[in-house]
Amino acid sequence: MTKTVFEKSIRSRPVYDELQPRPGTAHLCVADGEGAEAVCDLFAKAGTAAAEMLARSHIIYVPGPTGTDLFAKVQALGAAQCHRSPSFWAAEPRLRKVLADAHMGLQVYLAGTETLIGLAQRDVIEAGLPHDAVQTEHRGSLSRRVQCVHCKGITENVTTDPFTCSHCGLNLFVRDHYSRRLAAFQGVNIDAEDPGTVPPAVERFK
Amino acid sequence: MGFEFNTETFRNDFTFRNSPRAIARFPFPFDRDDYMYSVNMEPHVPGRPGSVFEHAFDVDEHYLAEMRDRDLVLKEDPLRCQSLPHMEMAGWDLLELIMESKARDYPDWFELHRQGNKWHWINKPMQIEQKFTFLDSSTLPYGPMEYITRQTQGDFTLQDQRDENLWIEAGMVTTQADWSLDFDIGMGFHEWHAPVPLAHEKGVFDRALKFLLKLQHGAPVRRFNWTMTVDPLLDTSPENYPKWGPTRAEITPENVGQRMHLRVELQTLWRLPRSNAIAFPIRCYLIKFDELVTQPKWARRLHRVVRDLHPDLAAYKGFLRNRDTMVAYLSQYDDGAPTSPGWWPED
Structure with missing residues (x-):
């Protein structure tokens, strides 16, 4: 598998390059x-x-x-x-x-x-x-580590958007907003304004 | 000072109200009939007597009620106040700035007496008297930033400056327009602004950062930001979005005047002397549409701004679904007459 091509995104989303040998001790x-x-x-x-x-x-x-x-x-x-x-x-x-x-x-x-x-x-x-x-x-899977902004629990290996928080059970959509301190993307309740109205989960992060 | 502190709430029964004095001095943020992002910074110098610009840190009729609400938020969620370890000096800088400003601007309410590092602070409205040693946090009940921001209206963040960037590394955030300090703490300037639409492409954040890196001690600046909030809820946090989100679906032509609020942030930026950090107070003012339309110029102008706003901004500010109802209500107060330039209601 070769280098991954990412869609254009917001400026907190990490970007990656190709490893190059550098002189070092x-x-x-x-x-x-x-x-x-x-x-x-x-x-x-x-x-x-x-x-x-x-x-x-x-x-x-x-x-x-x-x-x-x-x-x-x-x-x-x-x-x-x-x-x-x-x-x-x-x-x-x-x-x-x-x-x-x-x-x-x-x-x-x-x-x-x-x-x-x-x-x-x-x-x-x-x-x-x-x-x-x-x-x-x-290289490899695009699955994400996502923090639920509501309960603060982190769900590993998220592949769909929306997904269900593995801690509090809320339906979360996955933002590209990323915290290096948490090493996680942000998940936000998708049906807060219209409880129960949750679009079908799409596999966005294979 | 010519007014009393209100007994009011920002949650549950929502008894928050603006007096006629508070309406007349409301910081209406639109100086023209349309709106798009810009850097829009100006020197934070003392403004017209009685206005929110008169003093460095405005203390108004909502002071005590806002401080009670902050205490409730912090009891529910202590993560709303965080400071990375290297930011304590910036916290002391902020404490000094606020204590000096309030004692100077409101001598009937606040006093600061100093003998070397032995300080004596008196906050009469909150009935607080504290003797402590400046730069010794063991002599205060909280860290310096938390101590003083539990006594000062508005949210606060502290930005460290290094590597030609600003890093948001401390904050007291309980009256925020839907952003999370706990998630954003530690980010660089462009990172924590990343979710804002349209402004990056316009170069707004590049210019703002360049400007702020050169901000000088003693020369603070200010700008406005704004959004819309259903009910006078100070704590529109992402953490609690499942609790307040449903209210956005409850707006009707009958209740929009009472429940929809223009939410204005008077943001100021201060270079701090010891830490070289930048303090960023974000002071939130709320006004319901029924109160705002008592000022004819503001009613006409808000109608035009809301009606013509770029849909991406209306969506980001969370009122796209209610825009038609808001515009219909405001249109009753817009006779099409021209508005004068600037914010002031009477000019």
Whole structure:
């Protein structure tokens, strides 16, 4: 799967680029699902410098929300450290430790779903890394992590609009308004003004 | 000061009313017969005596009732007041600005006595007397921003300035026009304004940010914003939208004059001296259509503005579904006569 093309949107909606190898003292890749292919492409672009880069690389990989597991591909790259976690939440303590131990010159590469990129980016920002040391590339599912603005509960892997809040049960439409602090889009009650009038759910975020 | 503080509510039985004095000094936001977004900022200098521009922070007949309503909102939802850890100095700056302004402008109600960092604040209308040490938050019952904004009408946000951007990183937001501090806190200038239609394309936010980055201490500026609200509900938060949203479907030709309110925000912007942050008070004024049409110029003009507003703006401001009913009501008060330029009702 190649780079995702996004519709024109509002300015809080994150945008993503393509990962490019950059000179650094160490390299940290965090990826889920199809993001594995972006990581492979990254090292392919490095050409003759790839071996030296891999010797200073740490890859953390999580299967995607639809079950895509390409760990064998990233493992075959031969990075100094390559770790598979069953979920982002299982990987997060390791990610935070790596970020806390980081020295000047660490390059961070995030690839895969928006949820993975958003959650990992939040940890990177909290660790105080300069934002220009982080690159992101979207691959795979467009499913969203959405905060209900009413009850504050977060529903993971939302694929339809509207959807039902997994916490309070309200029918929510999904805005493009995005909070990096929450790593989530905003969900707002769609039938507040006319209770019970809910349009059919459309699969917008496959 | 020539008026009493009202005993009134902004919820349930909605006993909020404007006195004839409050109607006459209402900050009508339209200086012409049409409306489109613009940066529309002007120096926040003292204005006509008796107007909402007379003082830095206007205190009016709704003061005590608004402070009671704020307390109720915060009891229900403490997330309406948040401050990221690095914003405490900006909170002290804001506390100083408000205390100095109110003690200067309303000496019969507010007093501030200072000996070095030992401060003594007296708020007579709210019956508060507080001795505390400036810059020592352990000597106040709340953080400095929360302490002073529990005693000051209007919402407040504090913006940190870095990387050629403004970051909304603290706020007291209980009288908002449908935006969530809890969701937006931490965002950059263009991010928290992202949902606003049409204005980005017109370059309004690029110009506004450029202007605000250069805002100087001692030279505050102001602008208006506006929307429409059914019933005098201060807390039109997205958090509570399922509770107040249904009232938008209850407007009829018979009740529109009583229940539809023009909601005006007098927004001011202040550079703060120690933190270099920008304070953004958003003061909300409400007036029901029946009160507003007692001023003939405003009635004519509001009719024309509402009738001709771009549908995207009417939708964003939440009154597209009621526009026809509002226009029909207001048209009764528009005889087609020309209106004079500017806001003032009599000029």
